[in-house]
Amino acid sequence: MKYIMTLFWGFILGHVAFYLGSSLTSSPYNVVHGSLVGVFVAIGVVLVANIIKNPLPVGTEESSENPNTQQVTTEA
DSSP states (O other): OHHHHHHHHHHHHHHHHHHHHHHHTTOOOOHHHHHHHHHHHHHHHHHHHHHHHSOOOOSOHHHHSOTTOOOOOOOO
16 A cells, blocks of 8 residues: 555656646646656655565675674683
């Protein structure tokens, strides 16, 4: 459901941004181009959100640990 809402709002906000941009440059408003911009921006936002949420693993297990923590060993 969140992807559908993201595409919907991306579509709407893409049209708003494209309308403002075409008004500022005194060029005619094109619905098809506004739709394409909105959908591509929404897909980009979904991809970036998923990459930030689930980053790819880097290196080995040792590199994923916090380097600032020290392991304390006690001798019995």
